[in-house]
Amino acid sequence: xxxxxxxxVAIDFSExxxxxxxxxxxxxxxxNAILQLxxxxxxxxxxxxxxxxxxxxxxxxxxxxxxxxxLEKEALQxxxxxxxxxxxxxxPKGILTQLPQVDLIVCxxxxxxxxxxxxxxxxxxxxxxxALCDVLIVR
Numbered sequence: 001x002x003x004x005x006x007x008x009v010a011i012d013f014s015e016x017x018x019x020x021x022x023x024x025x026x027x028x029x030x031x032n033a034i035l036q037l038x039x040x041x042x043x044x045x046x047x048x049x050x051x052x053x054x055x056x057x058x059x060x061x062x063x064x065x066x067x068x069x070x071l072e073k074e075a076l077q078x079x080x081x082x083x084x085x086x087x088x089x090x091x092p093k094g095i096l097t098q099l100p101q102v103d104l105i106v107c108x109x110x111x112x113x114x115x116x117x118x119x120x121x122x123x124x125x126x127x128x129x130x131a132l133c134d135v136l137i138v139r
Contacts, residue, residue: 016108
């Protein structure tokens, strides 16, 4: 079994991503690993790029940073030794598959965007196909 030093978990605040966070926290404790919470604001879902869209993305980023700080504290309370978080804007598939120095990516089988799963394929599927490290999909 691999010794994971850094475990990333994809967070979109859906029920599935919170289940993935629970599993990633367990693994981080078992491996004495750093837990990295990753939230990506999918700017493609905003439609056309405009000043409004950019302002909305910045407001959403501020809100998500506060939510992520809360999740960080909760993970530390469960016994995870070190937790860090990242909130980015862009393509979740691209950002999650290019995380540096990550040994394992944990994500939920489905997220908030069920329409995308029907139309384009899920973020989880893309991560499984393109990640440079191990991937765990949580149901």
